[in-house]
Amino acid sequence: MGNPDVARIFYEVADLLELQGVSFKPQAYRRAAAAIEQLEVDIADAVREGRHKEIPGVGAAIAKKIEEIVDTGRLAYLDELKSEVPAGLLEVLMIPDVGPKTAMQLHRELGISSVAELKEAVESHRLQSLKGFGAKTEERILLGIRTLESSGGRTLLGEARPVARAYLAHVMACVPDVPASICGSLRRGRDTIGDIDILVASDSPDEVSEAFASYGLVSEVLARGSTKSSVLLQNGLQVDLRVVEASSYGAALQYFTGSKEHNVIVRKIGVERGLKVNEYGVFERGTERPVAGDSEESVYEALGLPWIPPELREDAGEVSAALDGKLPSLVDASDIRGDFHIHTDWSDGSDTIEEIASAAANLGYEFVAITDHSQSLTIANGLSPEKLRRQLGEIGRVGDKHADDITVFSGSEVDIKPDGSLDFPSSLLRELDVVIASIHSKMKMPKADMTKRMTKALESGDVDILGHPTARIIGRREPVEVDLEEIFEVAADAGVAMEVNAFPDRLDLRDVHCRLAKEHGVPVAIGTDSHSVRHLEYLELGTITARRGWLEKGDVLNTFRPNDIRKRLSGRRS
Ligand SMILES: [Zn+2]
Ligand SMILES: [Zn+2]
Structure with a gap:
């Protein structure tokens, strides 16, 4: 429990x-939740030391609940509370x-207790009979419902990944020394995922499924068999387990990692070579003699292909690139030297x-x-020019103090105003x-105005990086309309x-746009947009996105040494 x-x-x-119409108490719980989110130490450690009672907003009752x-x-x-509220109403809150x-x-x-009922009420304009509801509100709610529907109940990669890793670690601790992996869209690094898939190779499948079902965060076991089990976690995520024999592990890993479209092409190549490819292995047609299956590499090799990184397996030209020996050598997490946006x-x-500097140096x-x-971004407490100048002094001091272990660059996330001008003077x-x-x-x-607004900023000569270029927020805000090619x-x-x-x-630029940027000769800079040291770990999500965009080390500025970054960026000021 993190x-x-x-x-x-x-x-x-x-x-x-x-x-339920309770007043005051909700604010108390939210205050405590926010304080726990911001906490520097692990909550379990705080409880062990009895220090959770010192957290701001945590009184005796909440302390006990922690x-x-x-x-x-x-x-x-x-x-208990959940049992008192219609389940559909909780879903309404997700809009x-x-x-x-x-x-x-x-x-x-209006007696509405589900998203479907609300949609029906909006479409028949029944909301307008309520106090405080107008046509505008209806429109906004309808848009919200569409956004919710388009996210299809999917979970953010960044939320699912730590959950999946912890779950896998639990299984691996219970049944040590067997091959095990996450597969599915999570392994491919898609920005959202449907459910979590875990694959284990073992001769004692019952032991594995026992370990799987006994995980502390499971709220319901949906199915339990010796080769296949499914559970629902307390956070609503579904996790599926497959157990296979070691001789099939690589084939199953390849098969369950997908994507379906990628696997269709892989099977077709098999057919051309007289081979049958499925989740059990690669077999000679006719004789059914197994030729590969224990490792993913062996499966691809049997088809005359090099191993293809999971992030590329989207039927986006990866198989023909592999056949031609033209797979990119993808940027790797170990190539990344720092974070551009904090x-x-x-x-x-x-x-x-x-x-921030200490935490980053420790990482x-x-x-x-x-x-x-x-300055314009007043809701985010934007800095005035005077305050930014004072901050430069502090950045310099911290930078000097840490000179031996990390370079602290000064910077700004400057607003592009509606007319395309920047929120700080060039000087x-x-x-x-x-x-x-x-x-x-x-x-x-x-679209045309937005494109003009952004290009004006790019041409100002004062900008190094265009921040979150499409401004999308997954599941909540559609990308802005802009001509990205231009x-x-x-x-x-x-x-x-x-x-x-x-x-x-965010994950913005997204994968396909990274690839398009590369085709235009534009490098990318990964930034976590951290608002706390806890967010620094998101850096890897940026690397995964870059990999899905076929980017190599040289395409990503974060792989450059600080001195080379400084040289490159100082071009702007000459
Ligand atoms: Zn921003
Ligand atoms: Zn930001």
Whole structure:
């Protein structure tokens, strides 16, 4: 049970209490949840030392509940609350822009208790009869429902990955020394995933399925057999287990990693060579003699192919590239030397520059860039020019202190205003090491206007990186309308890099756009957009996205040494 899990339980309690019309208590749970999210230490350690009671907002009652969660992995109070509220109403809360108050009003006054019922009510304009609801609200709710539907109940890669890794670690600890892996879309690194797939090779499948079903975070065992089991976790994710014989492990790993489209092509190549490919192995047609299967490499080799990295297996030309010996040599997590996009407590982050620098140095980074918001972004406590100048002093001090272990670049995430101008004067931007320019306002411009707005910023001569270029938020906000090909052409000429924003709900540029940027000769810069030291670990999600975009080491600025980055970026100021 990590801190985010405990926080999530309390947020859920708060929502449920609010749905029941309880006042004050929901705020108390939310305050505690937020404090736990921000906590520097592991909540389980805090409980062991009795220090969880010192967390701001945690009184005696909540402290007891934290103990219960840490001890048992669940909270009886939450289960109780859940049983009192229609399950469909919780789903209604997942619609963007619909909070507990609105959901409760809809339930009370129109008897709505599911997303389907709400959609029906919106479409027949029944909401307009309610106090405070107009045509605009209906439209917004309908858009929210569509966004929810298009996300299809999928889970962010960044949320599912740690869950899957912890689960796999549990299974591997119970049944040591057997091959085991995550497969499916999670292994391919897709930005959202449907469920988690775990594959294990073992001669004692019952032992494996026992270990699988006994995991502490399982809320329900959906199916249990010796080769296939399924469970539902407390956070709603489904996890499927397959157990195969060691001689089939590679074939099963290849098969269950997918994608389906990739596997169709792989099987076709098999047919051309007189081979049958399935999850048990590669077999000679007719004689059924097995020719490969224990490792993934052996499966691809039997087909005359080199091993293809899972991130590329999307039927996007990877098999023909493999046949031609033209697979890219993908950038690897170990090539990445630092992070280009970090907020501190100078704007809307929660940690100091010193805390970020120390944490990044501990992670083995060679550089970090401090890029707080600019003045226009008042909701994010953007910096005035004077404050930014003062911050430069502090960045310099921290940088000097850590000179032996990490380079701290000064920087800014400067707003691109609706007219395409930047939120700081050129003279100030030229004092900074790294300038990210981003759009945070007026996202609904027509495509031509948005393209003009961004190209003007790129051509200003003051920008190093275009931040989260499409501004999408997965499951919540569609990308802005912009002509990316034109953006890439202009960026290539202006020497501006594209960001791969690695925050779990952004991953922007996304995979296919990374590839397009590369084709236009535009490098990418990965930035976590961290607002806390806890977010620094998202860097790997950016690397996975870059890999899915076929990027090699040389395409990613984060692989350069700090001195070379400095040289490259200083071109902007000459
Ligand atoms: Zn931003
Ligand atoms: Zn940011």
